[in-house]
Each structure stands twice: as structure tokens, then as C-alpha cells.
Amino acid sequence: MPSFKFYYFDFRGRGEVIRLLFHLAGEQFTDERVTFETWGALKPQMPLGQIPVLDIDGVKIGQTTAIARYLGHQFHRAGTNAVECARLDMIADVIQEMTNSSGFANFPKVSLGLIGGDKTHIFKTEVVPEIEKYAPLVEKFLLDNGNNGLFQGDRETWVDVFAAESFAKLIDYGSPDALDAYPHILALINRVFNHPNIKSYIATRKQTPF
Incomplete structure (x- = not known):
């Protein structure tokens, strides 16, 4: 190693x-x-x-x-073949696109005190619209794999962890009900964050x- x-x-x-x-x-x-x-x-x-x-x-x-x-x-913690890896990359690119959006870029800067602004206002006006744009896509990717809370197969991949951490911060630092409309994303967060390690x-x- x-x-x-x-x-x-x-x-x-x-x-x-x-x-x-x-x-x-x-x-x-x-x-x-x-x-x-x-x-x-x-x-x-x-x-x-x-x-x-x-x-x-x-x-x-x-x-x-x-x-x-x-x-x-x-x-x-990746796909088992080139097609599975490409599909996981696609999902990761969607999540990365979301986190690179202007609202998602500004919110942590305000939270960390790097720029001025009202944290609650920015979350509601800039972050929530991006959640509403991207979360339904991620929710559908999870639904496509059944009801086990993962994007692919039955074992957590790097993309499951990437998604869980990206979305969990919206609850932890934005609003406790930020993802209430997306039960499969919530299930993903719960599964990843409850892995014993x-x-x-x-x-x-x-x-x-x-």
C-alpha cells in the first residue's frame, strides 16, 4: 500500500x-x-x-x-467494469456540478466568515434552488438501483460517500428539513454515516x- x-x-x-x-x-x-x-x-x-x-x-x-x-x-470502492465506472463518474459529475454552482460556492464562504452576507438568506435564495434542480436527478439515480440506498450494487462506492457528504452538509449547516422531499438521499446519508468505520x-x- x-x-x-x-x-x-x-x-x-x-x-x-x-x-x-x-x-x-x-x-x-x-x-x-x-x-x-x-x-x-x-x-x-x-x-x-x-x-x-x-x-x-x-x-x-x-x-x-x-x-x-x-x-x-x-x-x-468503484465499479466492477468500465460501464459501471462510467455511470458512477456521471453521477459524481452531477454532484460536482451542483457543488460548483454559485450558491453552493458562496454558502461555505459565508459560513466560514471568508465573505460577508446573511447565511440564512443565501441558503434560501441561492442554495435551495440548486437543491431543487439537482436533488431530483440524484434521487432518481438511487431509485434506479432499487431500495438499498446506494447508487450501484450493494456495497458503498466512492460516489455514495461523495454524495452523502455533499448533501449531509446541507442539513448540518443549512436547514434540518433541506432534504425532506428526497427520502432516498436521506437513506443514503443514513447508510454511509452509519457504516461502523x-x-x-x-x-x-x-x-x-x-
Whole structure:
């Protein structure tokens, strides 16, 4: 197994899905939690000048979905053939498109105090319309796999974890009823977050603004 070092800020944000995948697999990694004070000196060392970044035996890989996809294959949490992998990539791209939308981009910045604005107002006016656009697509993908709360097969994939973390933050930091209209997404969150390895990690995880 390679030696892993993960670079991200000391909050959930875009990097938490990577931590969850390591814990799901029960694999060791160095969780390098970057501060805003140390980020300036570290930034030039990153391939894209941003984080999250995973260092794999000295090779640095950026972009959340690229890292998560790699770990999915490394930890046997991907599709079993090229078509299954492509379908999972499609679902991940939908979720990534949602999280890259302007409302989803602004909400964590306000939550973390990086920009001004009313958090509740931004969630209602900018984030909720994006939920209403993308959540029905994700809900349908889950329905297509039956009623086990996963996108594919009967074992959690990296995309299940990516979706669960992306949507769970909407409840945790936005509104408790944000996903009430989407029972299959709620079931996915419940299944992923109650996996023994992930549940154990979350039980000791400190609270962060996002």
C-alpha cells in the first residue's frame, strides 16, 4: 500500500469526503490540516496552487473527484467494469456540478466568515434552488438501483460517500428539513454515516463552521 499524506484545511469543506474514504477503508493516512496562516508558504508546492491534495508516495494529486476516484479504485470502492465506472463518474459529475454552482460556492464562504452576507438568506435564495434542480436527478439515480440506498450494487462506492457528504452538509449547516422531499438521499446519508468505520470517526470529529 502506498504512503498517503492528505492536505486540506481544518474543516469539512471539499476535503472531508477524502477523509471519509480513508476511514471507510480502514487505511492509514497522514491528515495534514492546513491553517490559513501556513497556507501561503505551502501553496506553491501544490500542483494547482490549491487544496485538497493527496500525496501518494511523493506524487501530489489535486481536485476532489480525481482523488476520490483514485481512492475508489485503490480501495475497491468503484465499479466492477468500465460501464459501471462510467455511470458512477456521471453521477459524481452531477454532484460536482451542483457543488460548483454559485450558491453552493458562496454558502461555505459565508459560513466560514471568508465573505460577508446573511447565511440564512443565501441558503434560501441561492442554495435551495440548486437543491431543487439537482436533488431530483440524484434521487432518481438511487431509485434506479432499487431500495438499498446506494447508487450501484450493494456495497458503498466512492460516489455514495461523495454524495452523502455533499448533501449531509446541507442539513448540518443549512436547514434540518433541506432534504425532506428526497427520502432516498436521506437513506443514503443514513447508510454511509452509519457504516461502523465512518460512524466511529464522526463520533470524535470536532465541529467546524462548514
